[in-house]
Amino acid sequence: MNPGFTWNIITDVQWMWSLPSMVNAFRAGLAVAVLAGVIGWFMVLRRQSFAGHSIAVTGFPGAAAAVYLGLSATIGYFGFCIGSALVIALLARGSGTGVGERAHSSALIAVVQAFALALGAVFLDLYGGFLSSTSTFLFGNFLGITDEDVLTLVAVAVVVLLAMAVIGRRLLFVSVDPAVAAARGVPVRALSVLYLVLLGAAVAEVSKFTGSLLVFALLVMPAATAQVITARPGLSLLYTVVIGVLVTWFGLAWAYFGNQATGFTITSLAFACYVLAYAVKSVRRTFRQGRPGRLGVA
């Protein structure tokens, strides 16, 4: 079925896109990458990567439980990711600016994460023996994405992105400067809770693609890369989305022709982008130090 990569790019792509499941994977990938880029950009800015990772890990028992109960894994991902986001948001007190508060909430997040992994093992055990999709839950799979899946992923992405479009500027204010934002009457706490719920939804989407353990490939890496390249908020957000989409599409093609897990291919490409951006920046900085009087305008 898969003729392998022939170096004739056009026929390769034509062949790849003749399969409905591959077309679905590219469509879903677009929705997931754009969503993950926007949400992830704020996650990196807000230093909430650990919370994002923990929410992703809870997607694993969610998917396992859903399959055990005879439901779709997608429902499990969304239910558990949004649920754990709410738990983290409501139990972590304050706006998380103080050192003590941060220590408290990071311990709390760790507790949620450990419990989630244990729960996942229990559901696998209940299912009886080895669940063939375990590695799919953890490392992702691009095959078997149905039309219905695409519709769900696109719908969720649209809803979350619309919400982000409404709260975007206020969320940026709260993330950069919580004390002044609060004094200006911006509801810091409500926005933090809402953002974590949106993060939960985005994580669930990405999990479907890259698996629970590798969500950072799309949530953190494009945003971290873009923030290395520029400090302009708008431009950096745009770079994040473009990098995310490119990495996802090339990752899908690689996974298809190379018979690899999407989690691996997408992560590798995203990692390569980050290393490249960082290396270029380091080299430029070294050059700049040799020429005093020129300030970097990032």
Added chain:
Amino acid sequence: MIDDAVLSLRDAAVSVGGRLLWSGVDLSVRPGEFVAVLGPNGVGKSTMIKVLLGTLPAAAGSVTVLGERPGAAGEQIGYLPQRRNFDGSLRIRGVDVVRLGLDGDRWGVPLPFSRRLSSARRIADERVHEVIDLVGASAYAHRPIGECSGGEQQRLLIAQALVRRPRLLLLDEPLDSLDLPNQAGIAALIHRICVQEQVAVVMVAHDVNPILSYLNRVVYIVSGGAASGPASEVITTETLTRLYGTPVEVLRAADGRLVVVGGPEAPALHSDRHADHHTHQHGDRHEALR
């Protein structure tokens, strides 16, 4: 006198958690005046700012800010909270932080490329650059704010507080964690803004010396009492002895700096709080008025 006052407190008191922090504060500030709130650590100087912002109710007395109850005129107040520096890895430019002071509390997101189409957007851009010019931060406003020095960050944050042309500026220890030249520079800048823009400034400070020559009035708070008036009348041996209820002496150094000796404040209290930066850098002003 009340008519043109930007803010006025009459016999105001504040309690937090059932404990009376301070009471009997009388103060009136007019446009272009520079007033400092002084007192020992832990006495509740910052709660004064919170009362003026309307986030904490006054337990007694009357408080009027810009002719209304506190909190009602938020648009016309610039606020600089006490803070630590921005994280060195924060990848947001100073100009963006100033911009958030202008429109960060609005819903929605700025549309890309609207700069060419929208005149409101152009006016906003101009205002941001104007205020950055005013504080003298143009050289580094386009660098990531985490890479700016403490003094540079403080100038940008003052620009952020000023960007909406407030009539009242509330500053909570803006000289904290700055070295001596930067303290002098920021103090002179705040004075210039006061005079040039006719903004009323209320500044919480633990050391009066960098701003002493610019002040119109001070409020000196101790637990249980307060005194306000010109610095030369309040920071005196007689007034402070009466306030503290124990013998306190105010000495004037040859360069004009004031030093308070024998205050009842436990030294451990303030050296704990400022141990990391202050006691080392400012060893020479160890006994300066706090």
